[in-house]
Amino acid sequence: QSVLTQPPSVSGAPGQTVTISCTGSSSNIGADYGVHWYQHHPGTAPKLLIYGGDNRPSGVPDRFSGSQSGITASLAITDLHAGDEAHYYCQSYDSSLSASVFGGGTKLTVL
Amino acid sequence: VQLQESGPGLVKPSETLSLTCTVSGGSMNSYYWSWIRQSPGKGLEWIGHIYYSGSANYNSSLESRVTISVDTSRGQFSLRLTSMTAADAAVYYCARQAGKCRRTSCFPYGMDVWGHGTTVTV
Numbered sequence: 001q002s003v004l005t006q007p008p009s010v011s012g013a014p015g016q017t018v019t020i021s022c023t024g025s026s027s028n029i030g031a032d033y034g035v036h037w038y039q040h041h042p043g044t045a046p047k048l049l050i051y052g053g054d055n056r057p058s059g060v061p062d063r064f065s066g067s068q069s070g071i072t073a074s075l076a077i078t079d080l081h082a083g084d085e086a087h088y089y090c091q092s093y094d095s096s097l098s099a100s101v102f103g104g105g106t107k108l109t110v111l
Numbered sequence: 112v113q114l115q116e117s118g119p120g121l122v123k124p125s126e127t128l129s130l131t132c133t134v135s136g137g138s139m140n141s142y143y144w145s146w147i148r149q150s151p152g153k154g155l156e157w158i159g160h161i162y163y164s165g166s167a168n169y170n171s172s173l174e175s176r177v178t179i180s181v182d183t184s185r186g187q188f189s190l191r192l193t194s195m196t197a198a199d200a201a202v203y204y205c206a207r208q209a210g211k212c213r214r215t216s217c218f219p220y221g222m223d224v225w226g227h228g229t230t231v232t233v
Contacts (some may be wrong), residue, residue, distance in 0.1 A: 036221035051221035105154035
């Protein structure tokens with residue numbers, strides 16, 4: 001069982017918006033250690049999409065955005081493209097474990 | 112900055128896995144260097160990290176079997192995982208994490224550079 005909890009799957013049609021949640025606790029997300037999101041296509045390396053809750057690395061489209069409130073963070077993807085179909089993972093640091101922790105991952109299906 | 116994993120793709124049960132990640136195009140200073148794996152059909156699992164100065168932390172579920180070391184002069188960090196079983200078969204990635212500091216402590220942040228991954232079969 002992962003320290004960070006994500007829904008196993010979400011889906012949406014091209015052009016629609018989907019949101020993926022990530023729920024942690026007071027020793028990780030709630031302690032303001034930053035929440036980071038990754039996109040992972042099979043056979044490739046994961047790619048950092050969002051860091052520090054709501055910051056995009058250069059080259060990441062603004063269709064991807066992050067937010068955070070309390071112990072929950074969210075990734076929103078607007079104007080869905082077929083190429084967005086992938087697994088998405090949230091990650092933070094947990095002070096009680098002295099460890100980086102991942103969510104279990106969410107599979108996004110573009111209908 | 113680029114990362115490249117290297118090591119054997121096949122390990123026998125009970126043996127030790129040794130992987131190396133070579134860092135090119137940048138300094139190792141002021142960063143955390145991590146190992147992550149993904150077993151077939153499962154999600155990403157953080158194995159551990161080492162700060163460039165040599166301080167390491169490990170996933171508690173693997174702590175008794177794992178050692179991560181760093182050699183900044185060679186631009187490399189390494190993973191050693193003992194007593195390998197079929198459950199350790201996975202794609203192993205290395206990654207760079209920036210450090211963020213507040214008050215008197217620092218902690219690892221997002222993983223902004225990843226290696227391509229190396230498949231390990233047991």
